[in-house]
Amino acid sequence: MSARGLTAGQPSRIMVVSCPELRDPDQDAEAARRHERVIAIVTGFCPDVEVVERGMCAFGVRGPARYYGGEQTLAARVTAAVADLGVRSRAGVADGLFAALLAARGRDPVTVIPSPGTARFLAAQPVSVLADQDLAGQDLVALLCRLGLRTLGDFAALPVHDVASRFGHAGERAHRLARGLDSRPLAACPPPADLSVAREFDPPEPRAGPVVFAAKALAERMHDGLAARGLTCVRVQVLATWADGRESSRRWRHDGLLSAAAVADRVRWQLDGWRPAPIDRGAHDDHCAEGGVTLLRLAPDQMVRAAGQQLALWGEAVPGDRVARAAMRVQAMLGHEAVLRPVLGGGRNVSDQVTPTPFGDRREPRLAAGRPWPGRVRGAAPGLVFPAARAAEVTDGSGQVVTVSGRCELSAAPARLAVRGEPPRRVTGWAGPWPLHERWWDPAAVRRRARFQLVTDDGRAWLAVVQDGRWLVEAGYW
Amino acid sequence: MPHPYPAASAPACRGGGIPPVLPVLSALRGLLPRGGLVRGSVVAVTEFGLLCLALMAAASADGAWCAIAGIPEAGVLAAAGLGLDTERTLLVPAPGPAWPQVVASLLDGCELVLLRPPAPAPVQVRQRLEATLRRGRGVLLLAGDWPGAQVRLRVVTQRWTGLGDGHGRLRACCAEVAADGRGEAAVARTCRLWLPAQDGGIALADPADLPAGLPSGPPAGLPGTAPGLRAVSAG
Numbered sequence: 171m172s173a174r175g176l177t178a179g180q181p182s183r184i185m186v187v188s189c190p191e192l193r194d195p196d197q198d199a200e201a202a203r204r205h206e207r208v209i210a211i212v213t214g215f216c217p218d219v220e221v222v223e224r225g226m227c228a229f230g231v232r233g234p235a236r237y238y239g240g241e242q243t244l245a246a247r248v249t250a251a252v253a254d255l256g257v258r259s260r261a262g263v264a265d266g267l268f269a270a271l272l273a274a275r276g277r278d279p280v281t282v283i284p285s286p287g288t289a290r291f292l293a294a295q296p297v298s299v300l301a302d303q304d305l306a307g308q309d310l311v312a313l314l315c316r317l318g319l320r321t322l323g324d325f326a327a328l329p330v331h332d333v334a335s336r337f338g339h340a341g342e343r344a345h346r347l348a349r350g351l352d353s354r355p356l357a358a359c360p361p362p363a364d365l366s367v368a369r370e371f372d373p374p375e376p377r378a379g380p381v382v383f384a385a386k387a388l389a390e391r392m393h394d395g396l397a398a399r400g401l402t403c404v405r406v407q408v409l410a411t412w413a414d415g416r417e418s419s420r421r422w423r424h425d426g427l428l429s430a431a432a433v434a435d436r437v438r439w440q441l442d443g444w445r446p447a448p449i450d451r452g453a454h455d456d457h458c459a460e461g462g463v464t465l466l467r468l469a470p471d472q473m474v475r476a477a478g479q480q481l482a483l484w485g486e487a488v489p490g491d492r493v494a495r496a497a498m499r500v501q502a503m504l505g506h507e508a509v510l511r512p513v514l515g516g517g518r519n520v521s522d523q524v525t526p527t528p529f530g531d532r533r534e535p536r537l538a539a540g541r542p543w544p545g546r547v548r549g550a551a552p553g554l555v556f557p558a559a560r561a562a563e564v565t566d567g568s569g570q571v572v573t574v575s576g577r578c579e580l581s582a583a584p585a586r587l588a589v590r591g592e593p594p595r596r597v598t599g600w601a602g603p604w605p606l607h608e609r610w611w612d613p614a615a616v617r618r619r620a621r622f623q624l625v626t627d628d629g630r631a632w633l634a635v636v637q638d639g640r641w642l643v644e645a646g647y648w
Numbered sequence: 649m650p651h652p653y654p655a656a657s658a659p660a661c662r663g664g665g666i667p668p669v670l671p672v673l674s675a676l677r678g679l680l681p682r683g684g685l686v687r688g689s690v691v692a693v694t695e696f697g698l699l700c701l702a703l704m705a706a707a708s709a710d711g712a713w714c715a716i717a718g719i720p721e722a723g724v725l726a727a728a729g730l731g732l733d734t735e736r737t738l739l740v741p742a743p744g745p746a747w748p749q750v751v752a753s754l755l756d757g758c759e760l761v762l763l764r765p766p767a768p769a770p771v772q773v774r775q776r777l778e779a780t781l782r783r784g785r786g787v788l789l790l791a792g793d794w795p796g797a798q799v800r801l802r803v804v805t806q807r808w809t810g811l812g813d814g815h816g817r818l819r820a821c822c823a824e825v826a827a828d829g830r831g832e833a834a835v836a837r838t839c840r841l842w843l844p845a846q847d848g849g850i851a852l853a854d855p856a857d858l859p860a861g862l863p864s865g866p867p868a869g870l871p872g873t874a875p876g877l878r879a880v881s882a883g
Contacts, residue, residue: 489713490713490757492756492757493713493738493757493758494757495756495757496753496754496755496756496757496758497738497757499753499756500740500743500750500753500754503744503746503749503750503753504740504742504743504744504746504750508740508741508742508743509738509739509740510738510739510740510741511734511735511737511738511739512724512734512737512739513734514724514725514728514734520723520725523725524724524725524734526739526741529738547817548817549810549817549818549819550726550729550818550819550820550821550844550848551723551725551726551729551848552723552725552726553697553698553701553722553723553726553727554696554697554721554722554723555721555722555723555724555725556721557720557721557741583813583814599808599811599812599813599816600811600813600814601811601812601814601815601816601817601818602814623811623817623818625808625811625818629805629806629807629808629821629823630806630808631808631811631818631821645723646721647698647808647818647821648697648698648803648806648821
């Protein structure tokens with residue numbers, strides 16, 4: 171909204187230009203032509219014009235009014251310009267679209283409701299004006315009349331929640347209108363052009379080759395469309411529909427870097443991902459899936475202004491073409507999240523210190539490195555960090571589970587470690603407990619644990635933790 | 649002499665200007681037939697562990713792209729400590745039932761792929777992957793069993809130091825690593841390594857400087873350290 175010189179909470183001033191003679195629903199081509207010319211005239215005063223319906227258009231008046239020296243002057247000039255076409259029109263200016271529409275119904279060619287007076291103007295209107303808004307049907311208006319609510323002011327005086335519970339959603343929206351709160355801002359900007367490109371295959375194309383070939387031409391068309399508007403897309407969505415109704419949709423990183431051939435490659439990988447594995451298959455080679463592809467659509471996603479690309483001078487390992495192709499092939503088979511690049515970060519737990527980020531995404535550690543992180547386990551890093559800590563049991567010499575008290579006192583020295591699913595091992599050395607009380611300020615994430623390093627008789631070492639009275643093995647050193 | 653390896657985007661070719669082996673940390677050289685990972689070959693390690701990550705470290709530090717497939721628990725932090733460049737590492741934790749295709753794709757882009765197959769590989773799958781390997785310039789490092797592997801490595805014994813009875817912390821691990829294989833790797837060798845050493849790297853372990861608490865001689869039933877592997881130098 172700031173683009174229109176508004177601040178939050180300030181009502182938007184709207185001018186509605188209404189030509190009653192053009193609003194006839196069954197009119198001829200001549201009337202349609204005149205309608206177009208009226209819109210063209212109004213667009214000459216303000217470029218962002220919304221056509222509300224046949225013979226009626228609206229635009230935000232704040233900027234143009236400043237230019238033309240007042241709302242009254244502007245409205246008079248607009249109606250005069252339209253009158254030059256031989257079309258009688260009326261203009262209404264008020265806060266919000268609804269009030270402006272009502273103002274344009276006035277007897278005078280120009281009705282300007284000043285900003286502080288809009289509420290009073292609305293309050294004096296009969297409830298029947300709501301009937302013209304398709305949201306509040308005739309029923310609502312008749313009901314309000316029977317209830318003795320003759321004007322919008324009466325209706326607006328009702329409490330919101332009562333209106334909502336009695337009249338439902340439509341009533342609530344009518345109530346908002348009556349209070350002078352427009353249900354939507356003007357959609358004056360031209361609708362964004364559809365820059366997606368598609369190709370239908372009739373009959374369905376069972377082989378991947380022709381589809382990929384068509385994808386290359388489609389990608390060229392898409393790039394041309396984007397370039398004509400000075401845009402580039404962050405990602406491109408590839409949507410393929412098969413004859414049996416299945417759809418495969420995947421978004422590929424684009425960043426304005428991909429050539430048409432590279433987009434076609436991604437289409438090929440996506441189609442490949444839908445093919446059964448070659449191991450399980452016989453000789454038929456180039457077939458996509460049963461029935462063949464009927465539709466291929468490329469849609470640019472997240473369009474941004476094309477500003478060129480600048481790679482960092484230092485410190486960024488840019489994957490070469492071969493690596494990127496390999497990674498994306500695997501992503502086509504297994505999904506975007508299946509190929510990861512690790513980022514080293516900070517943290518107190520071994521599993522926090524590496525952040526895997528999907529290939530192609532921004533590489534940023536979850537927890538910043540380079541901070542002290544007091545309480546982390548120092549020394550050699552474990553060669554195995556289990557993605558989910560494995561359940562285990564640590565017992566003392568008499569077979570009792572070793573417990574850690576709130577004051578971090580051990581019930582007994584650990585003697586045996588039994589990781590679930592593996593035979594128990596004898597503990598030959600241990601150290602701990604090292605307590606860690608994390609995120610005590612956040613009840614949802616608070617975690618208290620005591621950590622141990624254990625060496626077992628097979629020569630292996632383990633990072634074990636006690637949390638909520640249970641033993642877990644987080645990592646292995648071997 | 650360190651070779652300035654071409655980036656991974658260089659075209660696949662054998663011979664040419666590309667050295668025939670990927671480098672490994674100096675302490676591991678004695679275990680491998682040509683002092684490195686021969687391109688186009690399969691190197692199998694019985695079980696996933698620090699040894700697998702150590703084998704990748706030098707090649708990655710030297711500019712090769714590495715991929716780790718099928719090992720969600722791979723300790724990237726430990727690997728980075730050994731020299732693995734995380735910028736040039738891809739992780740595919742769950743390659744799924746189509747893992748041979750995934751690995752073949754990864755071998756297209758990466759020079760070194762560490763794989764633990766989710767299922768035992770049938771003969772045809774193994775042969776197809778080996779053919780892919782021979783065509784390209786990659787090395788398949790396998791955590792598990794692979795009958796056709798040129799080199800097989802296993803950790804025979806290991807022993808951690810630094811941890812007492814309720815005190816201390818893990819400092820270093822002395823491991824005995826055995827290697828055998830086929831062809832030029834057929835001669836069995838064993839080697840004692842600090843895996844990892846106290847400084848976080850990998851070094852040859854000299855029985856003379858073993859800390860107290862470790863047996864000074866080799867564990868019973870195992871051959872002693874091969875002569876010629878005694879020099880202590882960290883990678």
